[in-house]
Amino acid sequence: MNDFWIITTASLVALNTAILGSFLIMRKMAMIGDAISHAVLPGIVIAYFISNSRASFPILVGAAVSGLVVTALIQFFSKKVKLQNDASIGISYTFLFAIGIILISAFGTNVDLDQECVLYGEIAYVPIDLIYWGNQSIGPRQFWILFSTAIIIVTAVIIGFRKLVLTTFDESFAAALGINIVFWQYYLMASVSLTTVVSFESVGAVLVIAFISGPPATAFLITRSFKQMIMYAIGFGISASILGYYTAVWLNGSIAGAMAAVIGLQFALVFSIVKFRQRSRIQDIPVSGA
Amino acid sequence: MEAQDSSIETHDLTVIYNKKPAIWNIDFLLPKGKIIGIMGPNGSGKSTLLKAIMGITEPNIGYSKIFNKPLDEVRDRVSYVPQRQSVDWDFPASVYDVVAMGRFAKLGLLKRLTEEDKHIIKDSLEKVKMAPFANRQISQLSGGQQQRVFLARAIAQRADLYLMDEPFVGVDASTEEAIINLLKSLRDEGKTLVVVHHDLHTAQHYFEWLVMMNTRLVASGPAEEVFNEQVLTDTYGGTLTTLSKVANLLQEKSFPMRHK
Numbered sequence: 001m002n003d004f005w006i007i008t009t010a011s012l013v014a015l016n017t018a019i020l021g022s023f024l025i026m027r028k029m030a031m032i033g034d035a036i037s038h039a040v041l042p043g044i045v046i047a048y049f050i051s052n053s054r055a056s057f058p059i060l061v062g063a064a065v066s067g068l069v070v071t072a073l074i075q076f077f078s079k080k081v082k083l084q085n086d087a088s089i090g091i092s093y094t095f096l097f098a099i100g101i102i103l104i105s106a107f108g109t110n111v112d113l114d115q116e117c118v119l120y121g122e123i124a125y126v127p128i129d130l131i132y133w134g135n136q137s138i139g140p141r142q143f144w145i146l147f148s149t150a151i152i153i154v155t156a157v158i159i160g161f162r163k164l165v166l167t168t169f170d171e172s173f174a175a176a177l178g179i180n181i182v183f184w185q186y187y188l189m190a191s192v193s194l195t196t197v198v199s200f201e202s203v204g205a206v207l208v209i210a211f212i213s214g215p216p217a218t219a220f221l222i223t224r225s226f227k228q229m230i231m232y233a234i235g236f237g238i239s240a241s242i243l244g245y246y247t248a249v250w251l252n253g254s255i256a257g258a259m260a261a262v263i264g265l266q267f268a269l270v271f272s273i274v275k276f277r278q279r280s281r282i283q284d285i286p287v288s289g290a
Numbered sequence: 291m292e293a294q295d296s297s298i299e300t301h302d303l304t305v306i307y308n309k310k311p312a313i314w315n316i317d318f319l320l321p322k323g324k325i326i327g328i329m330g331p332n333g334s335g336k337s338t339l340l341k342a343i344m345g346i347t348e349p350n351i352g353y354s355k356i357f358n359k360p361l362d363e364v365r366d367r368v369s370y371v372p373q374r375q376s377v378d379w380d381f382p383a384s385v386y387d388v389v390a391m392g393r394f395a396k397l398g399l400l401k402r403l404t405e406e407d408k409h410i411i412k413d414s415l416e417k418v419k420m421a422p423f424a425n426r427q428i429s430q431l432s433g434g435q436q437q438r439v440f441l442a443r444a445i446a447q448r449a450d451l452y453l454m455d456e457p458f459v460g461v462d463a464s465t466e467e468a469i470i471n472l473l474k475s476l477r478d479e480g481k482t483l484v485v486v487h488h489d490l491h492t493a494q495h496y497f498e499w500l501v502m503m504n505t506r507l508v509a510s511g512p513a514e515e516v517f518n519e520q521v522l523t524d525t526y527g528g529t530l531t532t533l534s535k536v537a538n539l540l541q542e543k544s545f546p547m548r549h550k
């Protein structure tokens with residue numbers, strides 16, 4: 001049963017991140033996961049001081065709020081100050097991370113708190129933290145959190161799909177149609193914040209970052225349409241969860257590490273196949289007079 | 291010309307980036323049913339002017355009207371064709387997908403394309419001779435084909451006014467001719483076409499009305515009136531090379547103009 005819950009939980013993370021990561025890659029914002037993993041620190045610290053506890057709910061709220069703050073900062077730097085996307089992301093999250101560090105060192109010398117309590121969620125522990133209905137266990141808490149998140153994300157993306165695709169592909173054309181591009185940017189980024197923060201807690205930041213950029217990048221190599229890219233990315237993400245899990249069991253190693261490694265291998269493999277095919281196609285062209 | 295007969299009307303339109311004006315105090319009335327050229331050197335604010343008129347960039351001062359109404363009331367009668375380089379052509383989509391975007395404004399969030407939409411998309415692809423490429427990936431198109439796809443998307447909007455940012459850049463002579471013929475046939479249907487353009491030689495043949503600008507408006511009027519030495523020098527500056535080019539152009543001034 002443990003296998004089942006771990007694989008299912010990882011697959012839910014894979015599902016959410018594959019959908020959102022596909023948009024982020026095409027918007028050249030794949031590093032946003034990395035950014036949010038650092039930017040949540042001040043939110044966590046402030047939530048800790050206000051609630052005076054390490055209970056995970058207030059901490060999650062704090063993290064989600066800073067996820068939105070970093071989104072707003074990125075938006076501000078790229079639209080108002082007119083910096084490049086990647087530069088805006090870099091500045092915004094280092095700024096928030098620094099604030100988090102300052103807060104900790106100013107108030108928290110005797111505080112037992114660091115990023116790890118949220119960021120280094122360990123997927124191996126997922127089956128331990130169960131939820132009970134009466135006195136009957138109905139599965140791990142993380143599973144239910146991620147399951148609800150998946151429903152929210154899938155619904156949000158289906159409803160906004162056309163607008164999200166249009167604003168991703170051609171922002172000025174979308175604006176000319178009267179579409180509020182800032183609204184859709186926040187719509188997407190709120191979904192990304194929710195997903196990353198919730199997933200950090202269950203599978204850890206490193207794996208979330210790998211899931212956001214890896215499977216969509218692999219899918220991009222072989223896709224013909226954006227919908228198909230999302231479907232392939234989901235397929236790669238879920239198969240990496242399954243393969244990664246059994247690899248870890250087989251090698252008796254880290255589950256998150258093995259999943260991330262499979263994601264990397266998938267990309268390398270698909271990339272080589274695509275390159276190899278291109279090369280053999282070029283060789284197929286008959287050379288006249290040779 | 292009265293305001294109610296105009297296609298576009300701007301008043302003191304000004305856009306400032308980082309304390310430097312990109313366009314300054316642009317004031318003009320453009321006629322309906324004509325092919326109108328917007329010309330000026332690089333960085334003179336042509337793209338910014340189109341974006342300000344389309345509400346993509348918020349003007350710092352001034353306003354514009356389209357068909358004598360605020361943009362929001364007539365948005366579905368206006369089509370904007372961005373500079374081709376402004377999008378990532380590696381985006382996973384087919385030619386058909388991109389042209390279909392021309393129908394999105396009229397669609398609800400979850401509605402599917404109707405049979406009529408599909409017919410319009412096919413028809414638009416045929417008008418730019420891209421129908422055989424409908425299922426082609428946009429990443430596999432040449433520059434000229436990309437430009438045709440953008441035009442097809444605009445035609446699919448079935449608008450009355452088209453604002454096009456440099457549709458002739460990077461296309462070969464035959465595509466350029468195909469595009470100008472397409473613009474003329476749209477004009478003959480009574481549509482208004484506003485086209486940002488760079489080539490002074492062809493400008494004389496393509497446009498019935500010219501807007502010459504260099505951050506400020508230099509001149510706006512019927513092409514044969516605007517195309518004179520003074521205006522060209524004011525627009526392109528007084529460097530020797532440009533001046534001699536201007537002289538050459540004026541010698542060729544026997545260009546054929548359509549008078550009604």
Ligand SMILES: Nc1ncnc2c1ncn2[C@@H]1O[C@H](COP(=O)(O)OP(=O)(O)OP(=O)(O)O)[C@@H](O)[C@H]1O
Pocket residue numbers: 082307308311312330331332333334335336337338339
């Ligand atoms: N998003 C922006 N942020 C900052 N400055 C900008 C921006 N867009 C344009 N500018 C500046 O505004 C001025 C006008 O630019 P614009 O692109 O409108 O010129 P253009 O006439 O279209 O030039 P080109 O012929 O090269 O296309 C330029 O000096 C440009 O650097």
Ligand SMILES: [Mg+2]
Pocket residue numbers: 336337338373455
């Ligand atoms: Mg331009």
